[in-house]
Amino acid sequence: MAKKLNQQPALHKVIMVGSGGVGKSALTLQFMYDEFVEDYEPTKADSYRKKVVLDGEEVQIDILDTAGQEDYAAIRDNYFRSGEGFLCVFSITEDDSFQATQEFREQILRVKNDENIPFLLVGNKSDLDEKRKVTLAEANSRAQQWNVPYVETSAKTRENVDKVFYDLMREIRSRKMEDNKTNNGRGRDKSKRKKLKCVIL
Amino acid sequence: MSKSNMADTFSTVVVRPDFNPEKYVNELTRKCIGGQELQQQRQKIQSLADETSVLLKKNVYQNYMQFIETAKEISHLESEMYELSRLLNEQNSLLSSLTTMSLLGDKIPSTVESEEAVDANQVDEEKEEEERRRKLAAVLEKVEGAMAILEVPGRVLLHEGTLMELDPMDNKPIHQIQAYLLNDVLMLATWIQNSRGPVRYKFQTTYELGSLAVVNVRDLGGLGDSLFKLLAFPDTRVFRCSSAKLKREWLDKCDHAKKSRLAQEQQKRDNTATADRSPSKLAKSESLDSPSNPFEDHNDGPAEPELPEWLVEMPEDLDVCIAQRHFEDAYNLIERARDFIDKNCSNHMSDPVIEEIRRKLDARVKSLIEVLMKELEVSPDKSLQGGLRAARRAVRLLNQLGRSTQACDLFLKLCTSILKVQLKRVKREGATVLYVRQLGGIFFSNLTDMAREFLRAFPNSPNCASAFVGWAGSELTHLTSHLIKQVFMPQSSISTLAECVTCVRDQCDQLCELGIDLRYQLDGQLRTPLIRALRDSREKLVDAVKLRGAEDKWHPLNLQNKAGLTKFIQEMSDIGIASIHTYVTGECWINLTSNTVAFCKLYLALVEDCLCLATAELLYTIDEVLGDVFHAQLKHVEASLKNDKLRSESKFIQKNAVFLLDTLLTIVEHCYEEKLGHKCTRLSSLQEEYAWIKKEGPKQLINSSKPITKYSSSEYL
Numbered sequence: 001m002a003k004k005l006n007q008q009p010a011l012h013k014v015i016m017v018g019s020g021g022v023g024k025s026a027l028t029l030q031f032m033y034d035e036f037v038e039d040y041e042p043t044k045a046d047s048y049r050k051k052v053v054l055d056g057e058e059v060q061i062d063i064l065d066t067a068g069q070e071d072y073a074a075i076r077d078n079y080f081r082s083g084e085g086f087l088c089v090f091s092i093t094e095d096d097s098f099q100a101t102q103e104f105r106e107q108i109l110r111v112k113n114d115e116n117i118p119f120l121l122v123g124n125k126s127d128l129d130e131k132r133k134v135t136l137a138e139a140n141s142r143a144q145q146w147n148v149p150y151v152e153t154s155a156k157t158r159e160n161v162d163k164v165f166y167d168l169m170r171e172i173r174s175r176k177m178e179d180n181k182t183n184n185g186r187g188r189d190k191s192k193r194k195k196l197k198c199v200i201l
Numbered sequence: 202m203s204k205s206n207m208a209d210t211f212s213t214v215v216v217r218p219d220f221n222p223e224k225y226v227n228e229l230t231r232k233c234i235g236g237q238e239l240q241q242q243r244q245k246i247q248s249l250a251d252e253t254s255v256l257l258k259k260n261v262y263q264n265y266m267q268f269i270e271t272a273k274e275i276s277h278l279e280s281e282m283y284e285l286s287r288l289l290n291e292q293n294s295l296l297s298s299l300t301t302m303s304l305l306g307d308k309i310p311s312t313v314e315s316e317e318a319v320d321a322n323q324v325d326e327e328k329e330e331e332e333r334r335r336k337l338a339a340v341l342e343k344v345e346g347a348m349a350i351l352e353v354p355g356r357v358l359l360h361e362g363t364l365m366e367l368d369p370m371d372n373k374p375i376h377q378i379q380a381y382l383l384n385d386v387l388m389l390a391t392w393i394q395n396s397r398g399p400v401r402y403k404f405q406t407t408y409e410l411g412s413l414a415v416v417n418v419r420d421l422g423g424l425g426d427s428l429f430k431l432l433a434f435p436d437t438r439v440f441r442c443s444s445a446k447l448k449r450e451w452l453d454k455c456d457h458a459k460k461s462r463l464a465q466e467q468q469k470r471d472n473t474a475t476a477d478r479s480p481s482k483l484a485k486s487e488s489l490d491s492p493s494n495p496f497e498d499h500n501d502g503p504a505e506p507e508l509p510e511w512l513v514e515m516p517e518d519l520d521v522c523i524a525q526r527h528f529e530d531a532y533n534l535i536e537r538a539r540d541f542i543d544k545n546c547s548n549h550m551s552d553p554v555i556e557e558i559r560r561k562l563d564a565r566v567k568s569l570i571e572v573l574m575k576e577l578e579v580s581p582d583k584s585l586q587g588g589l590r591a592a593r594r595a596v597r598l599l600n601q602l603g604r605s606t607q608a609c610d611l612f613l614k615l616c617t618s619i620l621k622v623q624l625k626r627v628k629r630e631g632a633t634v635l636y637v638r639q640l641g642g643i644f645f646s647n648l649t650d651m652a653r654e655f656l657r658a659f660p661n662s663p664n665c666a667s668a669f670v671g672w673a674g675s676e677l678t679h680l681t682s683h684l685i686k687q688v689f690m691p692q693s694s695i696s697t698l699a700e701c702v703t704c705v706r707d708q709c710d711q712l713c714e715l716g717i718d719l720r721y722q723l724d725g726q727l728r729t730p731l732i733r734a735l736r737d738s739r740e741k742l743v744d745a746v747k748l749r750g751a752e753d754k755w756h757p758l759n760l761q762n763k764a765g766l767t768k769f770i771q772e773m774s775d776i777g778i779a780s781i782h783t784y785v786t787g788e789c790w791i792n793l794t795s796n797t798v799a800f801c802k803l804y805l806a807l808v809e810d811c812l813c814l815a816t817a818e819l820l821y822t823i824d825e826v827l828g829d830v831f832h833a834q835l836k837h838v839e840a841s842l843k844n845d846k847l848r849s850e851s852k853f854i855q856k857n858a859v860f861l862l863d864t865l866l867t868i869v870e871h872c873y874e875e876k877l878g879h880k881c882t883r884l885s886s887l888q889e890e891y892a893w894i895k896k897e898g899p900k901q902l903i904n905s906s907k908p909i910t911k912y913s914s915s916e917y918l
């Protein structure tokens with residue numbers, strides 16, 4: 001039985017980033033297996049792959065669930081390089097995790113060297129509204145500043161879990177189509193995109 | 202069909218799964234002729250039923266014994282496993298400390314030792330290095346082009362194995378890879394296909410552990426059990442191990458190697474940090490002295506002091522310290538940074554750089570506190586082996602960080618679980634008293650240790666001290682409620698209770714040495730059950746007195762022979778009735794009834810137990826018990842005196858009464874006063890109330906009415 005190689009559905013690579021304990025793994029597992037894990041076991045680096053139907057088209061999603069606590073910046077760079085889109089997660093119950101998104105964003109932009117990289121700011125644990133430390137306004141204004149969508153999710157109640165993954169895949173897909181066009185035309189022209197300044201702090 | 206045959210088959214018939222009792226009985230009645238034969242059949246079935254029930258009982262018992270045995274075995278095994286895992290852990294940490302030592306290549310510096318020892322040390326070191334090279338060379342000999350690997354000093358091989366590399370696009374196997382995990386790099390080699398001779402490999406590449414991302418593939422659209430990925434830009438490589446277990450091993454080993462490397466780097470940084478950690482050197486002068494700062498010249502605003510490098514690196518260093526559990530270093534660094542910021546930057550409040558550092562510092566302090574608190578937290582999968590001593594470090598640091606309240610809280614929770622584990626180990630075997638002594642012993646000795654440890658961990662902190670007292674109180678409540686359930690049962694005798702309670706009280710009193718007096722609380726919690734138990738035993742004893750009274754024939758006690766008499770006299774003197782010999786008549790007679798003597802023994806035992814238990818709160822009940830029981834016996838004597846049928850025995854009855862009042866009751870009153878320091882009014886009033894018995898002759902007795910109504914009067918005493 002001959003199988004054509006190009007029959008493989010398109011693969012979209014998503015990276016989960018954010019501080020430890022914000023619910024990256026919980027979101028991933030809820031999306032993958034419809035289950036919520038109550039216990040907290042810090043992740044090292046796990047990858048998952050699954051076939052899904054995105055707007056009528058069968059595609060594959062590859063999720064890399066990273067560690068909130070990774071000691072080597074060089075290793076983090078390697079994670080980020082392998083991704084096509086990012087879910088940058090914080091917990092609405094923990095201000096530090098929100099502050100940390102800034103650093104993650106900066107590192108991702110530096111590594112990918114692309115300001116329009118598919119990226120969603122995700123405020124998780126929306127079910128714990130009574131413990132909220134990060135206001136909707138704060139989060140929205142940061143998202144606006146970055147020019148990315150902000151979505152609040154709950155890995156526990158499954159609220160918006162599918163939405164963030166599917167929205168991100170749509171962005172990745174439209175990005176790829178855009179790239180293909182430019183590729184087919186004059187070849188890949190990265191310089192057209194807004195390049196980042198090298199900032200030394 | 203013969204009858205014996207029938208009995209034989211019966212047992213086999215009955216056990217058949219399709220046995221139908223109704224049908225069987227019908228058939229039986231049809232076959233048997235006459236009532237007698239039926240009767241016989243019935244008997245046979247009956248005997249079979251009896252036999253079966255006996256067998257069943259035996260079986261149950263046997264199973265029960267087996268069950269108990271098994272349970273014991275299991276608990277045995279459990280403790281062995283526990284021990285084993287502890288040993289393994291120890292080994293593990295020993296080994297890892299050994300590997301870090303050899304990774305660093307530095308040995309413990311020999312202090313002032315004899316020349317020979319130093320020489321021997323050096324020889325050892327050289328030998329070790331040679332050994333290391335030799336081992337690694339032996340492995341790498343099989344890998345073509347890998348000899349350069351040997352050149353880095355101190356390199357060791359941590360893990361080796363064969364992997365199948367897969368195409369990252371379609372997951373099809375590409376080729377076999379031989380992978381070598383060294384302490385700083387991962388080396389990959391391809392297989393050289395060669396049918397003759399041993400397998401050989403060809404060096405392919407190495408990846409630095411400090412930048413290699415190792416990813417566990419959990420799920421690759423259904424498969425992934427034994428897959429993992431390496432991300433090292435621009436490569437993404439997928440490998441398959443022969444089993445999920447081997448994959449786990451690779452991941453763990455890689456992680457471990459990475460952590461060790463981090464520790465090593467940290468140590469190096471620490472060393473350099475301490476080298477330039479001279480407090481007199483201010484940041485300003487440092488930066489001014491440094492000619493190599495290219496940004497210095499461009500800085501034409503008001504001369505801002507450049508921040509020292511250690512301060513800039515402080516957040517990262519703190520992260521590493523915390524991750525590596527070098528908590529003291531972290532604390533010192535935090536203090537140093539705070540000091541610096543306070544001293545030098547108070548006038549730069551608005552300086553965004555300082556603000557940033559301050560914010561980062563605060564975040565690290567918070568995470569250090571969190572980690573330390575985690576350290577103290579109790580969780581089911583955490584061993585309590587280290588006990589409280591293991592908590593000292595975290596508690597001390599939390600105190601230093603100003604988190605005494607939380608530390609105290611966690612510390613006490615830890616104490617609770619340690620106590621629980623310790624108490625759980627006490628098995629209820631043998632006498633109740635032994636069990637209670639053991640339980641109480643463990644409880645109070647642990648409490649003593651914990652109090653000591655607590656006072657040591659939280660010295661001169663009244664808040665924490667009161668928390669401890671409160672905690673100890675609630676733990677005591679647990680213990681007493683357990684004891685009440687285990688010991689205060691209707692069938693436990695008052696003497697058992699007395700022994701148990703005094704034992705626990707004594708143990709409790711030992712805590713007073715540390716200034717913690719739980720005695721009042723202990724007594725308070727035991728009061729209600731003790732009152733109940735005392736009242737119960739009063740009911741029982743009064744009933745027993747009445748019962749024996751009804752059977753009293755009023756005959757002197759016959760001890761059969763001389764030996765019996767001697768033994769009896771000894772026995773009575775032992776319990777305090779030294780005057781018993783005045784009651785001897787003849788060879789072997791005692792001028793008292795066996796009832797009186799038995800009551801005397803029983804009552805003295807009761808008195809002893811009651812006096813042991815006596816506390817101010819129990820006194821009322823104890824008086825009641827002692828009074829009522831004695832009163833019951835006196836009522837029996839009174840009734841007998843008034844009984845016409847016993848008129849001939851009245852002299853003898855009176856003699857018994859005199860013994861009860863003058864000897865027994867007097868002794869008891871004396872003991873009571875000696876022990877409690879005051880007279881027992883209830884017993885004194887009995888003495889008065891029944892004084893007439895001793896004097897009056899039997900004739901007047903019949904007509905005289907009772908002088909006082911006792912109950913109403915004594916109730917108010």
Ligand SMILES: Nc1nc2c(ncn2[C@@H]2O[C@H](COP(=O)(O)OP(=O)(O)OP(=O)(O)O)[C@@H](O)[C@H]2O)c(=O)[nH]1
Pocket residue numbers: 018019020021022023024025026027037038039040041042043044066067068069124125126127128153154155156157
């Ligand atoms: N109530 C609530 N709890 C959540 C939610 N998401 C995650 N959690 C809990 O938060 C804890 C941490 O979740 P994880 O998903 O393991 O966190 P993580 O981001 O993967 O952490 P690292 O792997 O250390 O980076 C777990 O105990 C989860 O049960 C949520 O939406 N609501």
Ligand SMILES: [Mg+2]
Pocket residue numbers: 024025026041042043065066067
């Ligand atoms: Mg995780």
